[in-house]
Amino acid sequence: xxxxxxxxxxxxxxxxxxxxxxxxxxxxxxxxxxxxxxxxxxxxxxxxxxxxxxxxxxxxxxxxxxxxxxxxxxxxxxxxxxxxxxxxxxxxxxxxxxxxxxxxxxxxxxxxxxxxxxxxxxxxxxxxxxxxxxxxxxxxxxxxxxxxxxxxxxxxxxxxxxxxxxxxxxxxxxxxxxxxxxxxxxxxxxxxxxxxxxxxxxxxxxxxxxxxxxxxxxxxxxxxxxxxxxxxxxxxxxxxxxxxxxxxxxxxxxxxxxxxxxxxxxxxxxxxxxxxxxxxxxxxxxxxxxxxxxxxxxxxxxxxxxxxxxxxxxxxxxxxxxxxxxxxxxxxxxxxxxxxxxxxxxxxxxxxxxxxxxxxxxxxxxxxxxxxxxxxxxxxxxxxxxxxxxxxxxxxxxxxxxxxxxxxxxxxxxxxxxxxxxxxxxxxxxxxxxxxxxxxxxxxxxxxxxxxxxxxxxxxxxxxxxxxxxxxxxxxxxxxxxxxxxxxxxxxxxxxxxxxxxxxxxxxxxxxxxxxxxxxxxxxxxxxxxxxxxxxxxxxxxxxxxxxxxxxxxxxxxxxxxxxxxxxxxxxxxxxxxxxxxxxxxxxxxxxxxxxxxxxxxxxxxxxxxxxxxxxxxxxxxxxx
Ligand code: ADP
Ligand code: ASP
Ligand code: MG
Numbered sequence: 001x002x003x004x005x006x007x008x009x010x011x012x013x014x015x016x017x018x019x020x021x022x023x024x025x026x027x028x029x030x031x032x033x034x035x036x037x038x039x040x041x042x043x044x045x046x047x048x049x050x051x052x053x054x055x056x057x058x059x060x061x062x063x064x065x066x067x068x069x070x071x072x073x074x075x076x077x078x079x080x081x082x083x084x085x086x087x088x089x090x091x092x093x094x095x096x097x098x099x100x101x102x103x104x105x106x107x108x109x110x111x112x113x114x115x116x117x118x119x120x121x122x123x124x125x126x127x128x129x130x131x132x133x134x135x136x137x138x139x140x141x142x143x144x145x146x147x148x149x150x151x152x153x154x155x156x157x158x159x160x161x162x163x164x165x166x167x168x169x170x171x172x173x174x175x176x177x178x179x180x181x182x183x184x185x186x187x188x189x190x191x192x193x194x195x196x197x198x199x200x201x202x203x204x205x206x207x208x209x210x211x212x213x214x215x216x217x218x219x220x221x222x223x224x225x226x227x228x229x230x231x232x233x234x235x236x237x238x239x240x241x242x243x244x245x246x247x248x249x250x251x252x253x254x255x256x257x258x259x260x261x262x263x264x265x266x267x268x269x270x271x272x273x274x275x276x277x278x279x280x281x282x283x284x285x286x287x288x289x290x291x292x293x294x295x296x297x298x299x300x301x302x303x304x305x306x307x308x309x310x311x312x313x314x315x316x317x318x319x320x321x322x323x324x325x326x327x328x329x330x331x332x333x334x335x336x337x338x339x340x341x342x343x344x345x346x347x348x349x350x351x352x353x354x355x356x357x358x359x360x361x362x363x364x365x366x367x368x369x370x371x372x373x374x375x376x377x378x379x380x381x382x383x384x385x386x387x388x389x390x391x392x393x394x395x396x397x398x399x400x401x402x403x404x405x406x407x408x409x410x411x412x413x414x415x416x417x418x419x420x421x422x423x424x425x426x427x428x429x430x431x432x433x434x435x436x437x438x439x440x441x442x443x444x445x446x447x448x449x450x451x452x453x454x455x456x457x458x459x460x461x462x463x464x465x466x467x468x469x470x471x472x473x474x475x476x477x478x479x480x481x482x483x484x485x486x487x488x489x490x491x492x493x494x495x496x497x498x499x500x501x502x503x504x505x506x507x508x509x510x511x512x513x514x515x516x517x518x519x520x521x522x523x524x525x526x527x528x529x530x531x532x533x534x535x536x537x538x539x540x541x542x543x544x545x546x547x548x549x550x551x552x553x554x555x556x557x558x559x560x561x562x563x564x565x566x567x568x569x570x571x572x573x574x575x576x577x578x579x580x581x582x583x584x585x586x587x588x589x590x591x592x593x594x595x596x597x598x599x600x601x602x603x604x605x606x607x608x609x610x611x612x613x614x615x616x617x618x619x620x621x622x623x624x625x
Contacts, residue, residue, distance in 0.1 A: 021143075021186040022047060025057040025153065025177035029194040030251035031095045032062035040192075040251065041102035044148055048108060053143050055184065057153045057177040058099055060091025065154075065170070081126035085155075085167045089115070092152035092173070100150045110148040113138070115155035115165070120176065122156035122166045123275070128385070129166035130234070130274035131175070132159055134183035153177060169385075174235035179273055182242035189244050191231065192251040197258030198223075198230055201460040201603050208605045212458065214259040219458045219555050222589045225384050225411035226553040227463030231260070233411070234274065237381035240264065241276060278382025278389050279434035284427040286374040286420050288318060289341035290406065292333035292502040293348045295363040296355055298325040300579045303332060304570035309347050311564030315340050319375060319408050319415060320566055320590065322583035323501035324470050324516040324544075329363070331502040332583070333406055335417060338372060345369045368502065373405065374423035377415040378430060387489035389434075390414045390498070395486060396433050398479030400425055407481060407515075409498045410586040456565050458556040462599050466496070466551050467524040468582070470516035471531055473507050473541030474500075480538065481515065487534050493523045497551070497584040497591060507541070516582060518593065521547055549581065550599025553591040566590045576601050 024047065026040050040058075047054050059065075068087050072079040096112035103110035119135030142149045153173025158164040168175050174191055181189035198220065199209040215223075217240035224233040230248060239246045243264040249257030296302050303322065310317055320334045336344045345367055352365030376397075383389045393414055397404060402425070406417040418426055431437060474480050481500070488495060498517040505512050519527045524547055531543045552573075559565040569590055573580060578601065582593035594602050 020052040021055070021184055022052045023055045023057060023177050023181040023184070023186045023189045025173060025189070025191045026059065026251060027173065027191075027193045028059040028062050028064070030192050031058050031099065034098070036251075037061075037095070037098050037102050040099060041106055041108070043192075043251075044103060045106050045108045048148060054148045055139065055143070055180055055186070056099065056148060056150045057173055057180060058092060058095045058150065059153050059173040061095050061098075064091040064094070082164065085126045085165050088167050089152070089155040089165050092154055096150045096152045103148055103150070108148060109146055110150055111142050112150040112152070114152045115176070116157040116163060118151055120156035120179070121159050122168070124158035124160045124164060124166065126164070127167055128169045129156060129158070131156060131168070131179045132272055132275060133270075134179060134273070136183050139180075139184065151176065151180060168234070169232075171229055171232040172234070174232040175238065175274075178235040178238045178244050178246060181244045181246075182238055182273065183270055187245065189239070189246045191235075191246065191248045193230060193248060194251065195230065196250045196253070196255060197248045198228070198260070198459070200458070202228065202462065205462065205600050206603050206605065212258050213256075214261050215458055216557060217260055217262045219557055219588065220260050221381055221384075221412055222410065222553070222555040222586075223459045223461050226461035226555065226589065226591065227465075227551065228459065228461040233381075233384050236260065237384065238274065240381055242270065276382065277380070277435060278386055279378045279380040279436055280382075281379045282427055282430045282434065282436055283377045283379060284374060284423050286372075286423045287338050288335040288373050288375050288417065289338045289344070290333060290335050290368075290370040290373045290417055291341065291344045291348050292331060292368040293352050294331045294366045294368060294503050295329045296332065296352065296365050298328050298330045298579065300577050301574035302330065302355070303580050303583060304567065304574040306332060306348065306351050307564070307567035307570055309351050310344060311567040313343060313347055314563050315344050315347070316561060316563045317566060318585075318587075319406060319417065320583050320585045321406050321408050321499045321502075322580065323499040323514060324468070324582060326501075326503065326514070333502040335373065335375060335406070341369065341371045370405070372420040373417045374420045374426070375415055375417050376423065376426045376430065377413055378434060379413050381412055383414065384411045385494055387485065387492065387494045390495070391482060391485040391489040392433060393430060394482035395479075396429050397426055398482040400429055401478045402426055403476065403478050404481055404500065406502070407498045407500045408584045408586065409496060409517075410584070410589055410591070411494075411496055413586040415586065456556050456558040456562045457554045458558070459554075460603055461553045461555065462603050463551040463553075464596060464599055465521050466518045466549060467521045467545060467547040468516060468518050468549050468593060469524070469527055469531060470514055470544045471535055471540050472514045472544070473505060473512040474515050474538065475507075475540070476504060476511040476513050483538060484515065484531070484534055487530055488519075488527060491526060491530060493519055493527050493530075495519050497582060497593065499582055499584055512541070518549070518551060518582075548596040549593050550596045550602065551591055551593055552599060552602040553589050555589045557588050559588060559590075572604070573602060576604065578602055
């Protein structure tokens, strides 16, 4: 047998380490039929024969979970979340027992265990529980007996006296596997699935997608949270936080697949596994300038033209936001380093003057410049699925009386631009609230960013399960964003791509702006009703929604310090005649909202790293007339 126990007499956290321990996770398609379960059993047995100790995590067979969800909906239009957990957890119970039997048939001792039997302890949040702790003693006992332990993915047991069955959220078996690997200090966690690994985009939508040898956890986290469902984002979060070596491979071949690289080492204490500090760092950059181009035509090619011109001038743009359009015109705002402010403003002015005439679009394009702004950001994988974190950031700044000028969020990053003079107060308060020390470093300073081998864009993700909401005429004063997003957070509604418009409108003597954002389509009705209440309370304007949207995003650490990456994306969209409805960026991603019907076209190969560096796709402003 491949296991050995190592005893570290001075370190109680590391009493038991099993050498050669591998956690292998097989997804739904991989265990979708009896034949496939038998093939999985063969692979597991081979791994044992190679001298390893194996813990296997499996999903429910094929589309079982979808079928169970459908059954519930036939019985109830709003099924109780506790009963949903009870129902959905049965799927994995079928596959663990069958796989265990298939292993035994091959002469390989095996035992199946449910989440409760293992002791995967979670918070008592039905349908979206986070893992707190994993008891490893029973697992280790069975491993020492020479058995393969087959664990039900996606489920756990609450940390309450009633030991309720909980599930981790759809796609959560990946999270079970990586959490087990962290708790058992496994050598690696292998995620076996129905594609060759992580590709530059979803190969089912774009057959030309390319397989990657490796990807950093940071990039994978963005891709996964932006719709690349090959991995559950929370699985990547755990791998990153606990230094788990993870690989995504095909169930059907022996190809090596994609390594998801974590640079961290395992912390000594694995307590509150998924509830550790949600925010890792507070960054502040006081050397930025803001340029906004207002009243530009709402049609394909405008962003491409503007950012193409900026890229030709080698201007490195940091944040970019474009909020929802107003009538038939849009506003686009971006930040650059202060030293580049004049040149960027000149480019924007020249570009604006070449755009279509005012009579068609209501007003002349106008450039606003603020030569000194600060960008404060909170960064952390734990922001995913915790809407209260962004709300808390806005609240903290609002309480200090600091007005937010631009807001741009991703699931792992919330950035706001504020007056440069407020930078120190803002940073100190945010560090205190989130319990972190300020770090001036960001991706920009990391060695990865300066590695020119890294492609500027690692992958492209599409999310068709989002809807857009906007609240018009929000008065432009501190605390407004906090109020709105606190209300949504209280209902546990996660928001992404929060964008505040640059155009201001006076209403009853007050300056007002629009705030738009995206939510999961399934949260739209509740979010919209809530927003209507909030709008009435705050005296804001109309609440608008659009569920026919697609969010397409490019991700890559290599885009740092590389002018023109966003421009290339916008140009690729313009070339397909796709109009961009919203834009938001973080340091390593650019996301655009487009019409739902254009989502798949937006992923086309011109967006992929493969075609990059072959020259710019130029969109000249005069072609827009
Ligand atoms: P499993 O049941 O094995 O967990 P999933 O369906 O959850 O499988 O995830 C695998 C699927 O993820 C693939 O079939 C593919 O369609 C989709 N996918 C989306 N984006 C990507 C990507 N960038 N790379 C690979 N697969 C992707
Ligand atoms: N069976 C669950 C689902 O379909 C968990 C998983 O497969 O990861 O969401
Ligand atoms: Mg999956």
